[in-house]
Amino acid sequence: MGPSHPPIRRTKGHRSKGHRTKGDRAKGRRRLAGLRRWVTAVAGTLALTGGLLALGPQASAAGLTEVTGFGSNPGNLSMYAYAPAGLQSGAPLVVALHGCTQSASDYYAHSGWPKFADRYGFALVLPQTSSANNANSCFNWFEPGDSSRGRGEALSIRQMVDRAVSQYGSDTRRIYVTGLSAGGGMTANLLAAYPDVFAGGAVDSGLPAYCANTVSAAYTCMYSPPDRTPAQWGDLVRSAAPAGTTSWPRVAVWQGSADTTVRPANATELRDQWTDVWGIGQTPSHTEELGGGTTRTVYDDASGRPAVEVYSVSGMAHGLAVDPGSGPEQCGTTGTYYLDTVCSSYHTARFWGLDGGGPDTGALPAPTGLTVTGTTDTTVALSWDAVPGAVSYTVRRGGTAVGTTTSTAYTDTGLSTGTAYGYTVAAVDQAGAAGAASAPVTATTTGFTPTCHTASNYDHTTAGRAHQSGGYAFANGSDEPMGLWNTFTVHTLEQTAPGHYVVADSGCPAGPSLTAR
Template sequence: MKLLTTILLLAATVATCSPAENAPTPASGDMQEITDFGDNPGQLKAWQYLPEGLPEQAALVVVLHGCGQNAAEMARLTGWNALAAQQGFAVLYPEQQASNNIQNCFNWFQQQDITRSNGESQSIWQMVSYMLSNYNIAPKRIYLTGMSAGGAMSSALMAAYPDVFSAGAVQSGVPYGAAFDLAAGFQAMQGQVSKSPEAWQEAVANAYPSYEGAYPKAMIFHGTDDAIVNAQNAEELAKQWGAVHQTGRTPAAIDTTFAGNPAVRRLSYQEAGGEERVVRFDIEGLGHAMAVDPGEGEQQGGETGPFAKDVDFYATYWIARFFGLL
């Protein structure tokens, strides 16, 4: 039944998804597969990238691919490994399998996969636990980011495991609680699921009812021309995480030409004390893709390809800055 509903949900996006089996396989000297990270209830694969001379109390970034991708493709397009080699942090790449999802999407709309201690989300936590047990990773320096289905799964992990992640970046994703079944999944992708900030906050609170600590700060990226996951979801994500952090709905600052780029608008949401907790980027003219800027400059990187477009703006760089990795 799980596979059947997945096939139906993805029917609208099959034409735009490149088959994951055509994506490259990680080279043995670059990324290594982890096979013994736990009982793996979500039946996912795991890959790690460890730069030479990983420092003590290093940071860990969890990177979740989108539909039609795998870990290697995500690493190549985003440039996370190159940045990790420069700055000395580890990268973990959970990877979906076709036996779970015909298009290799994380099952962000299946309740059994996005609730704490269950399914795919639990498998990802087991991967993080493996990294903490086997390498000198700082428990308070664990971050995550994802694209599309990986972005939606990032939302779920931030809500269900706020005690694990210090910050997250959602690219072309949807809020947690937007869908727990097939019909709602379609509606969320089309931008038809809108809730009050209070309702979005309640969804996060219900993901881990006994939790009383701080929640991850959030960064949101969305292209205005996204025909797969409607850009209304960026507004809903800002409402959700703004409510969680009590920033209010009105941005404290808006930069309409961020970093000199007229296509990029940056909105900053701050707590009462002035600390920035939620950041949103609206990227004019970008479709269902990650923003990259290939080149050798300090703020450049990534590669173009399926779901990655050169818009003179390198999302990975700004995510890393938001995480405090640079």
């Protein structure tokens, strides 16, 4: 599933073929041997024939259509889509990312997602990469320039979502993303980079968000993922998301216990990452056994709704779990990396609530007009528009329920001075079921004292005041560019709010610098 081998380009400074030395030829033989070992490890059951990865014939993909002109497409991807006949406006949207050596039509034909698009009524978008981007047609989940918010392939996929919403009238509160292998790695990154776009995701035989930012690190993640703490994994998500994000996607993790391409330890790290983001710990709420040797482990949020689910498939190798057949819980067809165990698409669709009974589909709509009406050094006052049929409202701070009220106003108390808090509100019906959460708002209590810090870009980053992407540093919160990420470039940063920094080289209103390195 892994990344492509870095291309070997010949420059004017290289010797011509006729002047290669013995050392050059020995180096070339070692490089070729390394490439062959890499192909064997990554391609698995695919045959190496004449230097090309040989695939079997792809299944038909009737109903799948290519969509062009969906945006600037900086990631050089192709967009394919499917919508059931008679699709109603306001229906959900599912984005499905294929694995290495696969294509949109291949994933459409084997994964089972079209069956549930027809049954439950939602549109499908299937992005496709190519060998022009990656030698094995993998999504570049390990490249910051392709997997960060507003950049490369990630931005192309975001543009596809916008086009589909416009074309099908999709409900922007019910957009989901799933992917296999490299597509799973990209899925995790998209959930971190765009939590304001995706309500949920499913990572199938994939990697934790931002586990790697180089080719060599990608191999480490695949075969021996770093054993970071949940908080360290969670910080990778929080640093990739827009500043002030408090509402997070619900995440399903699928992993085979016999996977030797993406080791099962990745599922554990994914669980640690997303449970930490949700602030719910790593103790399961409950477990159950499904068919096909699959164990489902559930981690509920503070309101008792599943936020993270881990599906472990006993004995399954690297691939997507499918279960060919016409039964209501069956789906897909077998093929290379489509393995006959259990229908993962069915269980994922139910987890997202696409069947009308899951955690993300409430009887009541999300409240609108959530507004911060006032703050003090220890309180935040909120108000919102009434929802017909609601008997009460649940107020959440940072994903944790902090209060219930029958009115359309609430004051949160006992807060820290000069601190930013994020809030959402959900309406509750007579049966006690909470509907969809409102759009989030952020409030900052008064009394914060700005501080200034002068240091190198490297030290700013390691101290948590900045972050780096592609070798460049950016101030946390404001995302202001700071130049090269090194120990020689020095800037003064002013912290104007908790976690929010701006470049203040021309003078810092907060006074003398606290840090000088």
